[in-house]
Amino acid sequence: MIRVILPAHLRALARVNGEVCFEITGEITQRALLDALESRYPMLRGTIRDHVTQRRRPYVRFFACEKDLSHQPCDAPLPQAVADGTEPFLVVGAMAGG
Amino acid sequence: MSSVRLLVGTRKGAFVLTSDGKRTDWKIEGPHFGGWEIYHMKGSPANPNRIYASQSTSWFGQLIQRSDDGGATWEPVGNEFVYDGQPGTHTWYDGTPHPWEFARVWHLEPSLHDPDLVYAGVEDAALFRSSDGGRNWEELSALRRHPSGPSWQPGAGGMCLHTILLDPRDPARMYGAISAAGVFRSDDAGASWRPINRGLRSNGIPDEDAEVGHCVHRIAMHPKHPDTLYMQKHWDVMRSDDGGESWSEVSGNLPTDFGFPIDVHAHEPQTIYVVPITSDSQHFPPDGRLRVYRSRTGGNEWEALTNGLPQEHCYVNVLRDAMAVDKLDSCGIYFGTTGGQVYASSDSGDHWTAIARDFPAVLSVEAQTLP
Numbered sequence: 001m002i003r004v005i006l007p008a009h010l011r012a013l014a015r016v017n018g019e020v021c022f023e024i025t026g027e028i029t030q031r032a033l034l035d036a037l038e039s040r041y042p043m044l045r046g047t048i049r050d051h052v053t054q055r056r057r058p059y060v061r062f063f064a065c066e067k068d069l070s071h072q073p074c075d076a077p078l079p080q081a082v083a084d085g086t087e088p089f090l091v092v093g094a095m096a097g098g
Numbered sequence: 099m100s101s102v103r104l105l106v107g108t109r110k111g112a113f114v115l116t117s118d119g120k121r122t123d124w125k126i127e128g129p130h131f132g133g134w135e136i137y138h139m140k141g142s143p144a145n146p147n148r149i150y151a152s153q154s155t156s157w158f159g160q161l162i163q164r165s166d167d168g169g170a171t172w173e174p175v176g177n178e179f180v181y182d183g184q185p186g187t188h189t190w191y192d193g194t195p196h197p198w199e200f201a202r203v204w205h206l207e208p209s210l211h212d213p214d215l216v217y218a219g220v221e222d223a224a225l226f227r228s229s230d231g232g233r234n235w236e237e238l239s240a241l242r243r244h245p246s247g248p249s250w251q252p253g254a255g256g257m258c259l260h261t262i263l264l265d266p267r268d269p270a271r272m273y274g275a276i277s278a279a280g281v282f283r284s285d286d287a288g289a290s291w292r293p294i295n296r297g298l299r300s301n302g303i304p305d306e307d308a309e310v311g312h313c314v315h316r317i318a319m320h321p322k323h324p325d326t327l328y329m330q331k332h333w334d335v336m337r338s339d340d341g342g343e344s345w346s347e348v349s350g351n352l353p354t355d356f357g358f359p360i361d362v363h364a365h366e367p368q369t370i371y372v373v374p375i376t377s378d379s380q381h382f383p384p385d386g387r388l389r390v391y392r393s394r395t396g397g398n399e400w401e402a403l404t405n406g407l408p409q410e411h412c413y414v415n416v417l418r419d420a421m422a423v424d425k426l427d428s429c430g431i432y433f434g435t436t437g438g439q440v441y442a443s444s445d446s447g448d449h450w451t452a453i454a455r456d457f458p459a460v461l462s463v464e465a466q467t468l469p
Contacts, residue, residue, distance in 0.1 A: 043174040047158040059157040093157045
């Protein structure tokens with residue numbers, strides 16, 4: 001079971017409280033995780049990554065296991081602790097501006 | 099008894115204000131989408147309970163929200179704004195080519211007749227259309243592909259298509275205004291466009307009467323006189339009586355002709371309103387006195403409206419989409435400020451009351467007159 005923690009604005013948009021949990025089949029990568037997340041919550045499309053380029057939006061960061069995974073290749077495997085649900089995958093709004 | 103609903107977009111959320119026809123007591127609901135910038139909200143003339151809202155932040159991008167119950171509840175609809183084909187480049191502030199990049203939706207203009215048809219003016223300047231209630235968007239790319247497009251440059255607020263006017267007499271005629279390119283008109287429902295800026299003079303550009311390049315801040319029209327257009331340009335208040343074919347200056351006795359909004363009285367097509375601002379570097383009213391100016395002659399002769407407005411130590415701005423009129427008798431005039439106040443007049447501007455004092459900076463105000 002994958003666990004994802006969304007920032008408050010996106011939790012409100014998706015109308016969820018707390019963590020979002022779901023299963024993914026196949027390799028657990030950033031792309032697979034975000035595809036699965038957007039499939040369950042289509043209103044999140046375009047808010048985390050660009051519709052066309054699929055690149056992470058500049059003020060969004062991905063953290064897990066106390067590491068910044070934002071610049072990892074999107075098809076690289078995520079840490080085993082994320083894949084097995086021991087640790088959550090955090091989508092974070094960068095601290096910038098007001 | 100008729101009532102009025104105001105749709106107020108701010109830097110940190112949306113507010114819906116309602117009053118009966120007396121317009122003395124206002125109920126405030128919101129913020130909706132707290133923390134998000136709401137550049138614009140507008141209701142469908144064909145179904146006033148259908149309201150569209152442009153919601154965005156730098157963090158999470160653009161969303162379009164839709165309400166079908168007058169703003170009580172909302173659902174996110176489509177937010178995929180993709181330029182048609184290879185968008186190419188426009189001109190950046192420093193004169194170099196810069197790729198066309200979608201930033202946000204500045205303005206939403208629902209069709210006069212079809213609640214599911216809505217136009218969006220976006221930054222970087224382009225016009226989009228949805229015919230399914232905002233779920234899917236397609237660019238009307240002939241505007242951006244006008245041969246002058248590569249020369250368009252952004253104003254200080256970005257290169258935005260901020261005004262869309264639909265001609266109630268002719269469904270094929272529409273206008274779009276872009277900072278800082280100018281006004282464009284289509285007579286074939288957006289299939290082709292041409293600039294209509296003859297008569298504009300802007301001393302901030304190399305050729306001051308160029309065909310394009312003018313920083314038009316806002317245009318307005320009275321629905322019963324669609325050939326007469328009014329414009330607040332960066333500097334200068336302008337008027338056209340031939341659908342934009344030619345413009346003449348009507349700044350007259352204004353204390354300064356810099357400003358952002360311009361609007362037309364609902365029942366008097368020659369009565370127009372502006373809010374003079376000191377200058378493009380001092381975005382506040384002259385002498386710290388917030389004054390709406392009214393002309394009952396379609397320009398040139400202006401009177402200051404001050405009753406109920408702060409006449410000392412006031413240093414707010416009124417942005418281009420932050421003024422609106424209702425259709426009651428007497429006409430209600432409304433505007434919001436960057437200081438978070440919303441002012442209302444129920445007598446065509448003679449007297450003003452602050453109906454909200456401490457909102458976030460107001461980006462837009464629209465008025466709906468309800469049966």
